[in-house]
Amino acid sequence: MSEPVIKLSGVRKSYRINADDGSNKRLFRKRETEEFVVFDNVNLEVQEGEVLGIIGRNGAGKSTFLKIISEIIEPDCGTVEIKGKIASILELSMGFHNDLTGKENIILRSELYGIPRKVALERLDEIVEYSDLGKFIDNPVRTYSSGMKARLAFSVMIFVDADIFLVDEALSTGDAAFATKASEHLKNLVRNGKTVLMTSHNIRTIRSSCNRAIWLSDKTIFMDGPVDEVCDAYSKSIxxxxxxxxxxxxxxxxxxxxxxxxxxxxxxxxxxxxxxxxxxxxxxxxxxxxxxxxxxxxxxxxxxxxxxxxxxxxxxxxxxxxxxxxxxxxxxxxxGNADEHLALLKDVMRRVAESGTPMDVAMYARVVSYCANTEADRKLAYSLYSDAADAGNAEAMYRKGTLLRAGIGVERSIEGAIEAFESAAKSHHPKAMIALAELYEDGRMIDKDLEKSFSWYLASAESGNTKSQYQVATMLSEGIGVEKDDGAAEAWFCRNAESALNDVRLYAVEAAQRRKVCSKEEIVTLLESASDSGYNKATSKLADMKFNGWGVSKDVDAAMDLYELSATRSLRGKVDLAKRLLEDTTRDPDKSRTFELFEHAAANGDHYAMYAIACMYRDGVGVPEDRDLYKKYTHMAADAGNKDAIQVVQKWAFKEKKRQKKEAEANKAASDKTEGE
Missing domain, CATH: 1.25.40.10 (Tetratricopeptide repeat domain)
Structure with a gap:
């Protein structure tokens, strides 16, 4: 590494300040003083081309720090080594004469920087134009606002041929447009090998302008590192x-x-x-x-x-x-007085949920949550979501997490929210994955962890979420939370771009198959492209084609791999995989896994899965035979709209009606016989 252009070693700075003994009797008496230490044993090295942001609370010594570097004030002890010429804006009034005009002050301030008067006059028009002060440039500086003074001072400074630039709050006092222009100019200086140190209370200014930051606190450099890491830690502390x-x-x-x-x-x-x-x-x-x-x-x-x-x-x-x-x-x-109109829906859903599935309970919770205008309603909604989540409903897990995160209807618990989100994410709930990624990325509610953030964005991206695909590509291209990989980034950017036309791909496949205007290789290529970008409908269709040999060579192993992939992306994928596990005659069926897949899908409202579980209990496939559970799941499936289950329930009802009729006739016959005797 090259020699630093700024090096502070063991720097200490203190002031004598008035001591406060609590007495008000100070008139005509000499005040006692005490030492106030600003810095103690501060060490810092700044390399050429760095833009160093200096942050800290009021009184932390940010301005004093820059004054020591610019040699305006001397440290009590320690050394300050500077290599190169310094130009600075440390106090807006420094170098300005309030009674002179803006133009006259440009000449005055330029001379303070060591710029010959002749050169300053030659650059005057450029400086005036850059300052964007318009007609006010000919007015006395005493009429300027702090923002106007900052613009004038900065405009003079950027024309100084210096190696190191020190800027103290100058970008925080001007208007937004000028601050943006100034920030871009600082970046240009760095591209030309210049070094910049700047302070600001505006963290966004530090983030956008700097590549490194130090946090001053407790008489020392509390933290030193990449600008985002330091700013995140500082903001969180505030x-x-x-x-x-x-x-x-x-x-x-x-x-x-x-x-x-x-x-x-x-x-x-x-x-x-x-x-x-x-x-x-x-x-x-x-x-x-x-x-x-x-x-x-x-x-x-x-x-x-x-x-x-x-x-x-x-x-x-x-x-x-x-x-x-x-x-x-x-x-x-x-x-709109909607409570009157939604009262019936709320009551009906309550009755449905009392004897229904986890999905029914989650739907009732949704109605209660939507209609909630009191804390009692919000607590009820949380309780219902919690019950449905415990029964395996992924949407309820996610909703429970959002309520815990915000403290709505329940005491706020970030740990509880993360647990609920993780449960939902393991069930491939896309919003839960993104919620986790954003929590770890933001770092306000929990410790920032960009590696975990990337892993959850990646999981979401692989399930087909376009927002996450773009985020993964960006993080890979910039090396955020993952090792920088331009090739992988390009692939994800491509997947993200292609995702916008996935529905058209599927339409093209189906239309081309009907009209026979496409080869089977082209069909497979279109489906594979859509599947690779996370479009699960294409994955399922391609799996069905390969499993059954529809228009392509039959390949059960390849089909099962696709069903496995589909199961990680959607509820329907889990059902399809479970079905195929039972139908695949080329391998021993994993009946316990099949049951787990159907059970998860049933808890999330899939009526096919409900009836499949019913049949497994009926036949003792993968679970012990149980007629009561067979009837329970058959009724659940029928209530959810499964046609096969509806027919079975109707047959049961018909048989029960015949039985009751036969029993009534037998009872009547017995009664008539008794009366005849």
Missing amino acids: MESFEETLKLAEGGSSAAQYRLAGFYRHGVNVEKNMAEYRRWIEEASKRGHIPAIAEYANLLMDEDPIGNRNVALGMYKEAAEGGNFDSRKNYAYLR
Whole structure:
């Protein structure tokens, strides 16, 4: 590695500050002082071409750090080695004369950078144009806002022929358009081998501009590494800090007020306090925080659904107009008096669920959740989803996870949410896979783990999800959570691009087969391409063709491999695999696995699987013969719409009716005989 252009070794910096002994009697008395240590034993090396972001809370010493590097102030001890010329914007007022115009200050500041006056005059028009100050360039600087001063200072600095550039908050005070332009210019400097150090309270600015970051805290460099890792850790510390959140909330930040309300509601880093939760959620809603408005409306409906209806209705409307999806539903529900219209559906689904399948319970939970306007309703919805999830319904597992993650109808539990999502994901539920990938990628609720994030995106991508396919391709191309692999990335980008026309591929295959305008090789190629991109209908069709020899050479082994693949992607795939396991005469049937596949599909509402289980209990295939369970699953399948099961149940009903009629006739005959005697 080449020699660093900046090297700090054992740097310490402190100031003398007034000591506070609690006394107010200070008039005409010399104040006592005490030492305040800013840094102690700081070590840092910066290589040529790096863009180093410096982050930390107020008072952490970010500006002092840059002043030490620029040699404006000296450290108490330690060494600072600099190789190259430095240009800096450390204080917006430094180098400006308030009574001079913008143009005159350009000349003045240029001379401070060591630029000859003649050269500064030659570059004046370029600098003025870059600053984008327009007619204000001829006004005194005292009339400028802090953002205008930042633009002027930055515009002068970029024309300095320096090796190292130090920027202190300059990109945080200008407008967004100028900040973007300035950020791109810094990147150009780096491409030309320049080195940049910058501070900012705006984490997005640091992320977009830097490739490395250091986090200053507790008198030292607390963390040093890739910019995303450091920024993620810093942001998480702010988000999870009760003291920092309280300070921001009391300062009027609606986002912090909403976050603080959540701390009190869920007992995060503070004792649970519902009164404080209500206070801060109300405060955040008053300041226009959209999620807070929606949540406060829910709170009002919980407290008095009749008396607070109109107020809540107005709040739901405001949140809905702000883009909150749940508020749109709640506003439409209350505004349209939908509770009256959906009461029958809710009651019928309750009765269906009481004697039905896990799928029936999950559907009832969905109705309850949709109609929920009180905490009691939300708790009922969670309980129903939990019951259906325990019975094996994958959709209910996913829904349970979302409620646990948000703390809706149940105490929030990220661990519980992950467990529910993982159960659903193991059942190949696509949304659950994405939920896990995003949790590990985001790193706010759990520790960030890009490798786990990639693995779940990959699982989702392989099941055919186009969003995940693109994400996998991007992570492979950039080496995020996985070793960089341009070849694999290109393959995934191709699969993602092809996925948009998979339905057309299948249509083309079916049309070409009917009209006999395509060779069997072309048919297979089209289906294989669609199958490879995760389109399960194509996988199933190709498997059926090879299993039965429809239009292609019969190949049971290849067909079974495709059925296995299909089973990892969809519920229907599990049913198809189970059927073929029973039908495949070339190998010993795995009856226990067949039963497990059918059982999983039945729990998720597949009527064919329900009747298949019934038949297995009837015949003792893979399970002990059990007439009661045979009847139970046959009735379940019939209720779910299976035609074969319906016919069986109808025969049972007909036989039962004949039996009852025969029994009634026998009883009548016996009664008549008794009367005759």
